[in-house]
Amino acid sequence: MDHYGLLQIIRESTQFHMLAEGLRQGLPEQQLYDLPEGLRGLWVRAMAEEFRPLLVVTAGPEEAQRLASDVEAFGPDVGVDYLPAPELLPVGFYAHSPEVPAQRIRVMQGLVRGRVRVLVTDVGALAAKLPPPEVFSRSLIILRVGQNVEREELLERLARLGYRREEMVEAPGHLAVRGGLIDIYPLGAEEPVRVEFFGDEIESLRPFDPATQRSVGELEEIVITPAVVPVAPEDFRPGLDLLRKEFQQTSARLKKSRPEAARELEERMGVLLARLEAGDWPEGVMSLQPFFYPRQAILPDYFNRPPIIILDEPLRLKEEAKRLEKQRLEILTQMLEGGQALPSQGLAYAGVEEMENLLAKYQRLYFTLLPRRAGLQVRQAIGVGAQGLPSFQGKVGLLVQELGRWRRQGYRIILMAADSGRLEALRQNLASEGVEVAARQDLSSLPPPGQVTVVPGHLRQGFSWPQAKLVILGDAELYGPVRRPRRPKTPRVGGKITSFTDLKEGDYVVHVNHGIGRYLGIRQLEVGGVKKDYLLIQYAGNDRLYVPVDQISLVQKYIGGEGHVPRLYRLGGNEWAKVKGRVQEAVRAMAEELLTLYATRETVRGHAFSPDTPWQREFEEAFPYTETPDQLKAIAEVKADMERPKPMDRLLCGDVGYGKTEVALRAAFKAVMDGKQVAVLVPTTVLAQQHYNTFKERFGPYPVKVAVLSRFSSPREQRETVEALARGDIDIIIGTHRLLSEDVAFKDLGLVIIDEEQRFGVAHKEKLKQLRYTVDVLTMTATPIPRTLHMALAGVRDMSLIETPPEDRYPVQTYVVEYSPELVREAIRRELDRGGQVYYVHNRVADIDHVAFTVQQLVPEARIAVAHGQMAEEDLEAVMLDFIEGHYDVLVCTTIIENGLDIQNVNTLIVDEADTLGLAQLYQLRGRVGRTNRLAYAYFTYRPDKVLGEVAEKRLAAIREFTALGSGYKIALRDLQLRGAGNFLGPEQHGHMLAVGFDLYCQLLEEAVRKLRGKGLPERKQPPGASVELNVDNYLSDDYIPDAALKMEFYQRLMAAKEPAELDEITAEMIDRFGTPPRAVENLLLMTRIRLLAGELGILHVQQRSGEVELKFGSGHRLKGEKLLQLSQIFPRRLSFSSAGGLSIRVKIRDLEQHALLKLLEQLLSSIRNMIWPEAR
Incomplete structure (x- = not known):
C-alpha cells in the first residue's frame, strides 16, 4: 500500500535533514530521541528510500518482528526482511522445525545477492557469527532453463548441501529423483521446484504445490541454498585437525580432575569425528563453526555495501547482550565440566566488547524515547518531539472529544485499522456523532489539515507529532491492546488430510x-x-x-x-459375514435414533432469533484476529440455525486454538440481544473459570451480566447466583454440571453451549438430550473428527468443522533432542526471562514428584507445581487454577494437559521420554503452546542412554517428519481424528468401528442413513464404466513410480475416475510428476479411457476373444442403421455387427499389437460418441 505522503512529511522535516547531513559528513554516531515506537517503522521506511542498506537491531525477537511489520506496512516493498537468532541449544538435536533455519538461509541469500535493503534483527542474532560470505555465496546453486548440468554431479552437490532423499518432496530440505525429474524443496523457498531434464539440459523449472504435488507455473531460474545451517565447509580436513587437537588436549585435562566427564567427551567426540571423517556434516551444530571457519563473519559483513546500523534503545540492547553472553557462558561452563563441549565452541558468538568493537567500523544511529542519557555518547542528538497516545478502548465519545481538539489545531488526523469492516463501522459511528470522515485506500498524497481520514493498514502503536501537525491512531489506540502479529514467511507444507490411503x-x-x-x-x-x-x-x-x-x-x-x-x-x-452383519445392525439402530431426534426437532417450534444488530457487528469487529474461512463458515451456519424457528442442535469440531470459542461468543451475544439467557456448560471447574474470564473480557463494554457457577463459589455465592438466574438478572451463566442440578432454573433460557460433551456422565448426557427439544444447543469438541464420518452423517447431524489453524499464528519451534539437564535448565530459564510459563510433561505418576524435585534443583528460582490424574479432583483444580493465575512458573504434569486447556502465557513445552508417547498425543501436547504472537518452543526429549526399540525409533523418525509437517504430521492428525470419531460415536459404536475398520464403518453408516432417508444406496463400490477384459500388459511400472504407496494412490484414483475429463486430469498430473509414461503405463491409461467411454455409451462389456474384441451394448443404445453404416466406412474391413440378444460390434484385431489395439478401440468409441452426441466433439 502506497503511503508516500507520510514518508514525504518525514523527508521534509528539519530532523531528517539534520540526520542526512550528519550521515554525509560521516558522523559515527547520531541519536533520534522523542521517537515513539509507532513512528520508528515509518522513519526507517523513509530512510530506506534515501540511504544505503539499513541494519536495524532490537533487544528481542518480538520487538524485531513488530518493527519489521511496521516498516512493511508503509508502502511498496523495498526489500524488508527479518533475521531470527539461531537456536542456542546446549546439546545437538535429532530433528527440528525448519522455519528458523529456512528464514536465516533465505535472508543470508538475499543479503549476498544484494536483494535486502532493510534488515531487522535482534541482539541475539547479531551476536551469532556466520561462515564467511564468500563461502556462503559459493555454496549457492543457480539453475537456469537451457543450462547443461551433469545430473549425477548435481545430486552429489545437493547431498553435500544437506538435502535428504525422500519418495515425495513435502517439506524444506527434501529431494526426490524420478527418471528425468528432480524435485527439490530449497530451504527458505516458498514452494518446492520440479527440475525436468532432457539428457543433461534443463528443459523446465516448475514450482509445485507440496499438498497436491502439481506444478503451478514456470520459472526461468532458481537458487538452491544449503539445507543445513551452518553451511558445510568445502574442505573438512583443516577443521578436523583443529577439532581433534583440541579434543585431545581437553580430554587429557579432564582425565586428571573428572574421569567420568572425560569418558563422556570421548564417547561424544568419537561419534562426531567419525561422522565428520565420513564427510557427513551434522545439522545445527553451530558451535563447530570456529574450527572449520577460523575467520568467521558477523552479520554486517553479508551486506554488499556497508550498512547504516540503527540500534533501537541502545542501553537496553547492551543490557540484553550482557544477559545473553552470561547465559551462553554458563551453558558452556556446565558443558565443559560435563565433558559435552570444547573451549573453542564458545567462539561461535561475539561477546559484548567484541560486538562493540566490530560495530564501531559502521555509522550508527540510536532510536530512543528519552533524550541523552548516561552511558550514551553521540556526536549529534536530534529531538523529533513526537509522543505515543492513550487507548480509547472503543469509547467513541472520548475519541470524538480528542478529534475535535486536534481538528481545531489544524492536525491531519489518520485512523488506521487492519480490518475493512472495522473501518466502515468506525466511520459510521463517527458520522452518527457528527464527525465527517473521509475514507481513502492509501496515503499516496496527504489529506488536508483538519480532516479526519480512515485508511486500511496495520500500525502497532499510534503517535502524535506536533511539529508535523500529524496524528495517527492505530488498532491499539482505537480498540485497545492488539494481538495481531507479523506473519512469518513460512513455506506452505502439507494440507488438509483428505485421504487415509497411505498404505504400506x-x-x-x-x-x-x-x-x-x-x-x-x-x-x-x-x-x-x-x-x-x-x-x-x-x-x-x-x-x-x-x-x-x-x-x-x-x-x-x-x-x-x-x-x-x-x-x-x-x-x-462365514465369520466375517456375521461380524459385518452385526455392525450393519448396530449402525442402522444408531442412524435410526439420530434420525428420530432430528425429525422430532424439525416439528418442534423454538425461538427464531432476530437478524444481526449493529451492536452484534461492533462486538464481532472487536475480535483482534482475522477469522479463518472455516471459522466464518461455522459462524454463518450457527447464526442461520439460530434464526430458524426450530431448535438448533449443531456440533462444532476443531482443534484447541482454532477459534471455536469465538463462534460460541458470537452465538451467545446474538442470544442475549434477543433478551434470552445463555448457559455455557463445561466438564471441569478449571475450564469454567477460563471461559468465564474470556466471556467477561469480551462482554466487558456491553450491559451484559456474566456469572460463573462452580465448586469454587461458596455456598452463599452459589445460592445468590441461582436466585439471580431465576430472576433473569444474569444473562450468561458459565458452569460445570452444577448447572444441571434441580435447584437451577432460568427465567428465559434461549441457548445452551456445551463444551466437550463426551466428558460428562450418562445421567448428565440424558438431561442434555431433553434440552435439545426445547432450546438451541451448540456443542463444541476440541478433538477433530474425520471428514468421512462428517459426510456419512450428512442429513442426520448438523456439524461445522474448523480444520484450518489461525493464519497469523507462529509455527511452534519443535526439537527432537536427547534429554540433558542443561537443556531443561536453559529452556525453562529462557521462558521465565520473558515472563512466560512452562509445561514439563512426564507421563508416569509413580516418580513424577521426584522429577519435579530434579527440575526444582535445576532451576531453583522457578515456582513449580505438580498435576496428574490420580490427585483428588479438588486438589487438581486448585493447582490448575493457581497455575492459570500465574502463581506457578512450571507445571510438571502427565498428559492431562492435552485436553482443552488454553493458557496463552505458556509457550515452552518439554516432554520427557517422548518416544513412549503416541504421535496423536504429541500433536495435541504441542497444540497447548504457541497460542499467541509469541514464538513457542516444544522439546520432545528421549534418554541418551536408552537403546530405542524399533517402534520407538520409527516413532522418533515420524516425529522428525512431524516437525516439518510431513507424513508424521498426517499420521498424528489421523490418529487424533480417529480418537475424535471414538469420542463422538461412544464406546459401543467405537467397538463396532474397530471390528470392521473405520472406512468400512463409515460406508455402512452412510448406506444406513441414505436408506432410512429414502435416498437409495450410494454408488456401487466398483469402477464406473463398462467391464473391460483385454489381453494387454497394463500396469504402473516400478521404474515410472517406484514408491508403492504412491502407486496404490494412482491405481485407486484411476479405478475411481468417473469420466474422461477426470482421467485427463490424472494423466496430466502423472506426466507432470513422473515424466513421459512408458508403454505399459500408456496401456493402463488407454484401458481406463476405454472403460469410461464404453460406460458413457451404454456398453456393458468390452471383451477380447480369439482374433476379435466384442463390444456388447445394453438395451438403451442410440446406434441405428445409418450410423452403423457410417462406422463401417470409417473402419473398413474391421467391424461386424450382430443384433441377436442386443447389439454387438465385433472388431477384428488379428494383425494388431497391444498398443495399436487399444488406440483402435479408443478411436472407435470416440467416433460412436461423436455420432450420438455431435456437440461433444
Whole structure:
C-alpha cells in the first residue's frame, strides 16, 4: 500500500535533514530521541528510500518482528526482511522445525545477492557469527532453463548441501529423483521446484504445490541454498585437525580432575569425528563453526555495501547482550565440566566488547524515547518531539472529544485499522456523532489539515507529532491492546488430510467381502500371457488372496486407532459375514435414533432469533484476529440455525486454538440481544473459570451480566447466583454440571453451549438430550473428527468443522533432542526471562514428584507445581487454577494437559521420554503452546542412554517428519481424528468401528442413513464404466513410480475416475510428476479411457476373444442403421455387427499389437460418441 505522503512529511522535516547531513559528513554516531515506537517503522521506511542498506537491531525477537511489520506496512516493498537468532541449544538435536533455519538461509541469500535493503534483527542474532560470505555465496546453486548440468554431479552437490532423499518432496530440505525429474524443496523457498531434464539440459523449472504435488507455473531460474545451517565447509580436513587437537588436549585435562566427564567427551567426540571423517556434516551444530571457519563473519559483513546500523534503545540492547553472553557462558561452563563441549565452541558468538568493537567500523544511529542519557555518547542528538497516545478502548465519545481538539489545531488526523469492516463501522459511528470522515485506500498524497481520514493498514502503536501537525491512531489506540502479529514467511507444507490411503507393506487391510488381512505389497503376475499388478493380502492360516488392481475399490486400509491390532480372518469362512452383519445392525439402530431426534426437532417450534444488530457487528469487529474461512463458515451456519424457528442442535469440531470459542461468543451475544439467557456448560471447574474470564473480557463494554457457577463459589455465592438466574438478572451463566442440578432454573433460557460433551456422565448426557427439544444447543469438541464420518452423517447431524489453524499464528519451534539437564535448565530459564510459563510433561505418576524435585534443583528460582490424574479432583483444580493465575512458573504434569486447556502465557513445552508417547498425543501436547504472537518452543526429549526399540525409533523418525509437517504430521492428525470419531460415536459404536475398520464403518453408516432417508444406496463400490477384459500388459511400472504407496494412490484414483475429463486430469498430473509414461503405463491409461467411454455409451462389456474384441451394448443404445453404416466406412474391413440378444460390434484385431489395439478401440468409441452426441466433439 502506497503511503508516500507520510514518508514525504518525514523527508521534509528539519530532523531528517539534520540526520542526512550528519550521515554525509560521516558522523559515527547520531541519536533520534522523542521517537515513539509507532513512528520508528515509518522513519526507517523513509530512510530506506534515501540511504544505503539499513541494519536495524532490537533487544528481542518480538520487538524485531513488530518493527519489521511496521516498516512493511508503509508502502511498496523495498526489500524488508527479518533475521531470527539461531537456536542456542546446549546439546545437538535429532530433528527440528525448519522455519528458523529456512528464514536465516533465505535472508543470508538475499543479503549476498544484494536483494535486502532493510534488515531487522535482534541482539541475539547479531551476536551469532556466520561462515564467511564468500563461502556462503559459493555454496549457492543457480539453475537456469537451457543450462547443461551433469545430473549425477548435481545430486552429489545437493547431498553435500544437506538435502535428504525422500519418495515425495513435502517439506524444506527434501529431494526426490524420478527418471528425468528432480524435485527439490530449497530451504527458505516458498514452494518446492520440479527440475525436468532432457539428457543433461534443463528443459523446465516448475514450482509445485507440496499438498497436491502439481506444478503451478514456470520459472526461468532458481537458487538452491544449503539445507543445513551452518553451511558445510568445502574442505573438512583443516577443521578436523583443529577439532581433534583440541579434543585431545581437553580430554587429557579432564582425565586428571573428572574421569567420568572425560569418558563422556570421548564417547561424544568419537561419534562426531567419525561422522565428520565420513564427510557427513551434522545439522545445527553451530558451535563447530570456529574450527572449520577460523575467520568467521558477523552479520554486517553479508551486506554488499556497508550498512547504516540503527540500534533501537541502545542501553537496553547492551543490557540484553550482557544477559545473553552470561547465559551462553554458563551453558558452556556446565558443558565443559560435563565433558559435552570444547573451549573453542564458545567462539561461535561475539561477546559484548567484541560486538562493540566490530560495530564501531559502521555509522550508527540510536532510536530512543528519552533524550541523552548516561552511558550514551553521540556526536549529534536530534529531538523529533513526537509522543505515543492513550487507548480509547472503543469509547467513541472520548475519541470524538480528542478529534475535535486536534481538528481545531489544524492536525491531519489518520485512523488506521487492519480490518475493512472495522473501518466502515468506525466511520459510521463517527458520522452518527457528527464527525465527517473521509475514507481513502492509501496515503499516496496527504489529506488536508483538519480532516479526519480512515485508511486500511496495520500500525502497532499510534503517535502524535506536533511539529508535523500529524496524528495517527492505530488498532491499539482505537480498540485497545492488539494481538495481531507479523506473519512469518513460512513455506506452505502439507494440507488438509483428505485421504487415509497411505498404505504400506505390513499394514492391515479390509477386503469388503473377505474381511481383515495383512497387505504384503503389489505383485506383478503374468496370467494368460498378460502382465498386470495385483494386491497380495495374507489371511489367517497363511491363506493368500491376489486382488487385481481393477478391484482395488474393494480393499481399504484398516484404520482402528493408535495401537489397536485387529485379528486376521480366514478366507472362505462365514465369520466375517456375521461380524459385518452385526455392525450393519448396530449402525442402522444408531442412524435410526439420530434420525428420530432430528425429525422430532424439525416439528418442534423454538425461538427464531432476530437478524444481526449493529451492536452484534461492533462486538464481532472487536475480535483482534482475522477469522479463518472455516471459522466464518461455522459462524454463518450457527447464526442461520439460530434464526430458524426450530431448535438448533449443531456440533462444532476443531482443534484447541482454532477459534471455536469465538463462534460460541458470537452465538451467545446474538442470544442475549434477543433478551434470552445463555448457559455455557463445561466438564471441569478449571475450564469454567477460563471461559468465564474470556466471556467477561469480551462482554466487558456491553450491559451484559456474566456469572460463573462452580465448586469454587461458596455456598452463599452459589445460592445468590441461582436466585439471580431465576430472576433473569444474569444473562450468561458459565458452569460445570452444577448447572444441571434441580435447584437451577432460568427465567428465559434461549441457548445452551456445551463444551466437550463426551466428558460428562450418562445421567448428565440424558438431561442434555431433553434440552435439545426445547432450546438451541451448540456443542463444541476440541478433538477433530474425520471428514468421512462428517459426510456419512450428512442429513442426520448438523456439524461445522474448523480444520484450518489461525493464519497469523507462529509455527511452534519443535526439537527432537536427547534429554540433558542443561537443556531443561536453559529452556525453562529462557521462558521465565520473558515472563512466560512452562509445561514439563512426564507421563508416569509413580516418580513424577521426584522429577519435579530434579527440575526444582535445576532451576531453583522457578515456582513449580505438580498435576496428574490420580490427585483428588479438588486438589487438581486448585493447582490448575493457581497455575492459570500465574502463581506457578512450571507445571510438571502427565498428559492431562492435552485436553482443552488454553493458557496463552505458556509457550515452552518439554516432554520427557517422548518416544513412549503416541504421535496423536504429541500433536495435541504441542497444540497447548504457541497460542499467541509469541514464538513457542516444544522439546520432545528421549534418554541418551536408552537403546530405542524399533517402534520407538520409527516413532522418533515420524516425529522428525512431524516437525516439518510431513507424513508424521498426517499420521498424528489421523490418529487424533480417529480418537475424535471414538469420542463422538461412544464406546459401543467405537467397538463396532474397530471390528470392521473405520472406512468400512463409515460406508455402512452412510448406506444406513441414505436408506432410512429414502435416498437409495450410494454408488456401487466398483469402477464406473463398462467391464473391460483385454489381453494387454497394463500396469504402473516400478521404474515410472517406484514408491508403492504412491502407486496404490494412482491405481485407486484411476479405478475411481468417473469420466474422461477426470482421467485427463490424472494423466496430466502423472506426466507432470513422473515424466513421459512408458508403454505399459500408456496401456493402463488407454484401458481406463476405454472403460469410461464404453460406460458413457451404454456398453456393458468390452471383451477380447480369439482374433476379435466384442463390444456388447445394453438395451438403451442410440446406434441405428445409418450410423452403423457410417462406422463401417470409417473402419473398413474391421467391424461386424450382430443384433441377436442386443447389439454387438465385433472388431477384428488379428494383425494388431497391444498398443495399436487399444488406440483402435479408443478411436472407435470416440467416433460412436461423436455420432450420438455431435456437440461433444
